[in-house]
Amino acid sequence: MSAIEVEQITKTYKIGTQETHALRGVTASFNEGEFTALVGPSGSGKTTLLQIIGCLDQPTSGALRIKGQDVSRLNADQRADLRKGTIGFVFQFFALIPGLTAYENVELPLLLNGEGTAARKARVLELLDAVGLSERANHRPDQLSGGEQQRVAVARALSVRPLMVLADEPTANLDTENGKQVMEIMRRLNQETGVTFLFATHDPRVVSYATRVVQLRDGRIDDNHSAIPTV
Amino acid sequence: MFKIWKIAFRDLVRNRRRSLLTLLAIVIGVSLLLFTGSFYDGVFAGSLDMSIHLQTSDLQIRAQSYDADKISLDWKDLIENPQDLTGQIEAIQGVQAVTPVLWASGMLLSGSESVGVQINGIDPRSPIYDPIRQALTSGEMFAADDRGGVLVGESLAKSLGLSVGQNITLVTNTANRETDQAAFTIRGLFDTGVAQYDDSTIYMPLEKAQTFTAAGTRASAIRILLNDRTQAESYAAAFAAPGLQVLTWKQLNSILMDSVNASAAFIQLLYFIVLGMVAVVIANTLLMSVFERTREMGILSALGMKSRQILGMFLLEAGMLAVVGVALGVLFGGLIVYYYSQVGISFGQDIMEVKASNMITYGKVLYTQFSALKTMQLSLTALIMILLVAVYPASFAARLQPVQSLHGK
Numbered sequence A: 001m002s003a004i005e006v007e008q009i010t011k012t013y014k015i016g017t018q019e020t021h022a023l024r025g026v027t028a029s030f031n032e033g034e035f036t037a038l039v040g041p042s043g044s045g046k047t048t049l050l051q052i053i054g055c056l057d058q059p060t061s062g063a064l065r066i067k068g069q070d071v072s073r074l075n076a077d078q079r080a081d082l083r084k085g086t087i088g089f090v091f092q093f094f095a096l097i098p099g100l101t102a103y104e105n106v107e108l109p110l111l112l113n114g115e116g117t118a119a120r121k122a123r124v125l126e127l128l129d130a131v132g133l134s135e136r137a138n139h140r141p142d143q144l145s146g147g148e149q150q151r152v153a154v155a156r157a158l159s160v161r162p163l164m165v166l167a168d169e170p171t172a173n174l175d176t177e178n179g180k181q182v183m184e185i186m187r188r189l190n191q192e193t194g195v196t197f198l199f200a201t202h203d204p205r206v207v208s209y210a211t212r213v214v215q216l217r218d219g220r221i222d223d224n225h226s227a228i229p230t231v
Numbered sequence B: 001m002f003k004i005w006k007i008a009f010r011d012l013v014r015n016r017r018r019s020l021l022t023l024l025a026i027v028i029g030v031s032l033l034l035f036t037g038s039f040y041d042g043v044f045a046g047s048l049d050m051s052i053h054l055q056t057s058d059l060q061i062r063a064q065s066y067d068a069d070k071i072s073l074d075w076k077d078l079i080e081n082p083q084d085l086t087g088q089i090e091a092i093q094g095v096q097a098v099t100p101v102l103w104a105s106g107m108l109l110s111g112s113e114s115v116g117v118q119i120n121g122i123d124p125r126s127p128i129y130d131p132i133r134q135a136l137t138s139g140e141m142f143a144a145d146d147r148g149g150v151l152v153g154e155s156l157a158k159s160l161g162l163s164v165g166q167n168i169t170l171v172t173n174t175a176n177r178e179t180d181q182a183a184f185t186i187r188g189l190f191d192t193g194v195a196q197y198d199d200s201t202i203y204m205p206l207e208k209a210q211t212f213t214a215a216g217t218r219a220s221a222i223r224i225l226l227n228d229r230t231q232a233e234s235y236a237a238a239f240a241a242p243g244l245q246v247l248t249w250k251q252l253n254s255i256l257m258d259s260v261n262a263s264a265a266f267i268q269l270l271y272f273i274v275l276g277m278v279a280v281v282i283a284n285t286l287l288m289s290v291f292e293r294t295r296e297m298g299i300l301s302a303l304g305m306k307s308r309q310i311l312g313m314f315l316l317e318a319g320m321l322a323v324v325g326v327a328l329g330v331l332f333g334g335l336i337v338y339y340y341s342q343v344g345i346s347f348g349q350d351i352m353e354v355k356a357s358n359m360i361t362y363g364k365v366l367y368t369q370f371s372a373l374k375t376m377q378l379s380l381t382a383l384i385m386i387l388l389v390a391v392y393p394a395s396f397a398a399r400l401q402p403v404q405s406l407h408g409k
Helices: A046-053 A076-084 A102-110 A117-130 A146-158 A176-193 B006-015 B016-056 B083-088 B129-133 B153-158 B206-212 B230-241 B254-292 B293-302 B307-343 B372-399 B400-406
Strands: A003-015 A019-033 A035-039 A063-068 A087-090 A165-170 A196-202 A214-219 A218-223 B059-064 B095-110 B114-123 B136-139 B149-153 B167-173 B177-192 B199-204 B223-226 B244-248 B351-354 B359-362
Touching: A003 A046, A003 A196, A019 A046, A019 A196, A019 A218, A035 A046, A035 A176, A046 A165, A046 A196, A076 A087, A076 A196, A076 A214, A076 B307, A087 A146, A087 B059, A102 A117, A102 A146, A117 A146, A146 A165, A146 A176, A214 B114, B006 B016, B006 B307, B016 B129, B016 B254, B016 B307, B016 B372, B083 B095, B095 B153, B095 B206, B114 B206, B114 B244, B129 B223, B149 B153, B149 B167, B153 B177, B167 B351, B206 B359, B223 B230, B230 B244, B254 B293, B254 B307, B254 B372, B293 B307, B293 B400, B307 B372, B372 B400
Parallel strands: A035 A196, A035 A214, A087 A165, A165 A196, B114 B199, B149 B177
Antiparallel strands: A003 A019, A003 A063, A214 A218, B059 B223, B059 B244, B095 B114, B095 B167, B095 B223, B136 B177, B149 B199, B167 B177, B351 B359
16 A cells, blocks of 8 residues: 555745746655655755655645545644654754754654653664664764764654655765765664655665655656666 | 753753843843832832821821911811810720820021921820930930920031020910910930921920910820721721811821822833833844744654644743743842842932921931732733733744745745
C-alpha cells in the first residue's frame, strides 16, 4: 500500500500580480519503507513538494493522500495534529531548539504527543544511541558540531515512530564525512524501522543512498521510476 | 504545558541581557509606583493625623450658628455650659477623651512687632492636648488655673526673639465686639513640626481665655476623640441635639479629603502612564524575540505545535518576566517604602495651607505608608497590563505560517 499519494498537485505563489508556478501537476506515490531521493535543479519544486507532503503547506489544487486518507484540505490545527504523529522532519539548517539539550530536542515531539515519562526516556535514549550521541545527550545545540546536530535532528524526526521522514537537503550544510555519516544513519534506520524516507537533494553522493529517485524539473516529475541510482 | 515553560524560560536565560533590561524596567516602574503611592498615602495619612490631633479631633460639637471661618465669639454662637455636655459625653462608651475649647482671633505684640494669631483656650489636663505637651521644646505646660501663662510656637518665638519666661501682650476680639488686651508670660514653646501652625497659634488656659474674651463659661466647640475613628458617623448621630451641630473628622477635614480623592485620581493616571511605558518595553522585547525566533517557531510548528500553544509560550515568557519583575519591584519598592516610613523624608521648610476651619497640615518630615491592599492592586494591574500587551507579539508569533517561519521570513 502507498504511504503517500500525490495527485495532480499544483502550487502557485502570487507576488503582487505576478504568479509563480512552483508545482504544475505532480502525481506520484511513495510506498512504505522506501528511501526516495527527490532530485532536480534549484527551483524545480523539490522543497515545495516536500512541504506539501509534510502538511506544512497546502496545494493550490490536487489531492494529497496519506495512508489513503485525503489530507489536502485539513485546517491548520488538523495539519499540526497530523504532523505531530505521522511526519518527521530533517531540515537543511540544523533545526534544533536552541534552548534545549540534545535529549530534550529528541524528547519534544514525544511530549507533544503526550507520551509517558518512562516510555519517553527509553525512546530518547534508544534513538540517541542509534545516532551515536548517547554521550552528548546533555549538550545544547551550540555545543554540538553540525554533523551532531543533524544526527539529533534525525533522532528527533524518528522519535514518534512516524509514517515518514521528510528531509530537505539534509547534508547541504555538512562536510563530506559528516554528510556521509548522516546518510548512513538515515539509511540504516530506514532499513531497521521500515519508515518511509523522502529526501530532497542535488548532491550525487547523497542520491547514491536512495532506493528510488524521483526527478523534478520545472514543477513537474520528469522521470518517475524506482531504481538504485547509478550516479 | 509540556516543556513549553522550559523553552520559554530558556529563551529568557539565553537572551540574558535583554531579559535583565526588561526586568529592570518592570522593577523600576513598579518600585516607582509603589513608592509614589505610599508617599501620597503617608503624606495624607500623616497630615490627617496631624490635623485631627492638633485641630479637629474625631468629632466636634458646636452651636448650630457657629461659623468657624469667622471664629465668632457671640454668645449665641457658643456652647452654653460646655462642662455639663463634656461630662455627659465622657460617660459614653467608646469616647476616649472630650474637652471644650474656645477659639479667638487675636494679635501678639512684642516690642514694635505684631503678629496675627489664633488663641486656643484649652483644658491642659485633657489627653487631647498630649500632642502639644509632647511638642514642648522648652518650658512646661501651664496649669488649668494659670491666669497669665501661655504657650507660644517655637518658630514664632524665635522670629520675635522671645523665650520662656518673657512677657508678651495679646490683643483679642471679645464677645462684646470690643477689643481687649492683656500681658501674658510665656510658660513654654512648642514645635509641632508644622511651622506655619506654630507661627500662628497661642495656647492659654480655657478659663483665662473665657475671661479674656468675655465669653463667660462658654466654649466654641467640644472636641471629642473616639476609640474607633471609623465609628464617627454613628457617634455624631447619637450626639445630635437641637441647637447643636456635630461634625465628624471627615467634614472637618473636607479640603484634605478632597485632596486625597484628587490625588488618588492622579496616582491612578500615573499608574497607567508608567505601567504603559513598562508594557511597551515588554511588548518590544517580545516582538524582538519573535523576530529572532521566527525559524524556531517554524520548527515547533513542524513538530506539531499548534498556534495557540505558540501563543501560550510567548505569554508564558511575558508572564515569567512580569511575575519576577513585579515581585522584585514590590520587594525593592517595599524596602524603600519601609525605609522612608521609618526615617521620613525631610523637606526642611514645611508646606502648609491653612483655612480657618479646614486646614491641611504637612510636617517638615513626611513619611511613606505601606498598604498591602494597594500593593496587591498595583501588582495585579501590572501583571494584567503586561500580559495584555504581550498578546500582540504572541499572537503575531502564533499567526506565522510554518513554511515562511522555517525560511526565517
